[in-house]
Amino acid sequence: MAFLAEALSRVKPSATIAVAQKARELKAAGKDVISLSAGEPDFDTPDNVKNAAIDAIRRGETKxxxxxxxxxxxxxxxxxxxxxxxxxxxxxxxxxxxxxxxxxxxxxxxxxxxxxxxxxxxxxxxxxxxxxxxxxxxxxxxxxxxxxxxxxxxxxxxxxxxxxxxxxxxxxxxxxxxxxxxxxxxxxxxxxxxxxxxxxxxxxxxxxxxxxxxxxxxxxxxxxxxxxxxxxxxxxxxxxxxxxxxxxxxxxxxxxxxxxxxxxxxxxxxxxxxxxxxxxxxxxxGPQDFIRASKKAFEARRDLIVSMLNQAKGITCPVPEGAFYVYPSCAGLIGKKTQDGKVIETDEDFVNALLEAEGVAVVQGSAFGLGPNFRISYAASEDMLEEAGKRIQRFCASLK
Ligand SMILES: Cc1ncc(COP(=O)(O)O)c(C=O)c1O
Structure with missing residues (x-):
């Protein structure tokens, strides 16, 4: 559209937001979806922080x-x-x-x-x-x-x-x-x-x-x-x-x-x-115990998801030192066919086929400029990660 700034034509919408949206739509349509696309901790903000905000409102720190x-x-x-x-x-x-x-x-x-x-x-x-x-x-x-x-x-x-x-x-x-x-x-x-x-x-x-x-x-x-x-x-x-x-x-x-x-x-x-x-x-x-607790929870989740991914056929996942993401390679699955005959040519194909077949939402590596990989956010419960890991393993084993 000629009315819009030229600079905007060079910019892409966020792929991570797009995946999250697609997962939400599938969920709303009744599909059992596990979304591992979130870029945020799944914990609540600590109470001391919330209370500081409430106190600030009461004091009139609102200008x-x-x-x-x-x-x-x-x-x-x-x-x-x-x-x-x-x-x-x-x-x-x-x-x-x-x-x-x-x-x-x-x-x-x-x-x-x-x-x-x-x-x-x-x-x-x-x-x-x-x-x-x-x-x-x-x-x-x-x-x-x-x-x-x-x-x-x-x-x-x-x-x-x-x-x-x-x-x-x-x-x-x-x-x-x-x-x-x-x-x-x-x-x-x-x-x-x-x-x-x-x-x-x-x-x-x-x-x-x-x-x-x-x-x-x-x-x-x-x-x-x-x-x-x-x-x-x-x-x-x-x-x-x-x-x-x-x-x-x-x-x-x-x-x-x-x-x-x-x-x-x-x-x-x-x-x-x-x-x-x-x-x-x-x-x-204020007190910093929240950081220690979330570190501990994330470390256990990282170990769980990395281990499950490395047991999936065709997936290689290095152990990352930090954040709450893993970035496994799906190079071993490129060229394979899904049960309904679709050829996986790119990481985007892999991600779409995984979402359709098993309802696991992850983000394709092409969005982050390096592939064929995909990003999993493990800011999710261990139960959810375990179930997602099983589904990924089943999906990878089903590819021919
Ligand atoms: C690497 C990195 N930098 C910066 C940000 C932005 O953080 P904020 O929510 O504070 O804008 C994010 C959020 O996803 C991030 O992943």
Missing amino acids: YTPVSGIPELRKAIAAKFKRENGLDYKPEQTIVGTGGKQILFNALMATLNPGDEVIIASPYWVSYPEIVLLTGGTPVFAETKLEDRFKLRPEVLEAAITPKTKWFIFNSPSNPSGAAYTHAELKALTDVLMKHPHVYILTDDMYEHLTYGDFTFVTPAQVEPALYERTLTMNGVSKAYAMTGWRIGYAAGPLALVKAMDMVQGQQTSGACSIAQWAAVEALN
């Missing part, structure tokens, strides 16, 4: 806030970065947005000019390339491999850098692969970045608190302090405290960048919801 966030939250964010990541940020170097997603928009809107390139490792979170396109930049993809458990090799990062590179978006633990970088793996990437002083790093640490076993989370400015001046460290309460609907994300970085982001936000939303900001203060400053 516009400063654009970058209430001072109490910016102080809590600076304290969080110090306490958990060993990073020194002053409260004025922090900014609160309406979800991590808006932080990304603010940062890219504030910095990208036409032709500027943004490096994104694939498989990637579906929104990175689309946000880059909407804000006028060009996404450049750097591929990872299943053999490397979806971690970017330094030479692949090096090869993707050009004089036009403005940002490298780094995401560990990753949506969709769950891959998280150890100190040594991240240092190999920051060594490359040290050689290219024109490249800024946007690190999306959204899944920081969801890592399993004895894995230790690290973030770029911590691993290479010399990158502090060109790193925007982004995080949020959505995944860590089961607060996806509250829409609070935050970041800290060089003052000039944060001021520019404040300018964008001031003309866009005027700032995040006042009540949700007070809830986030409690999430960051």
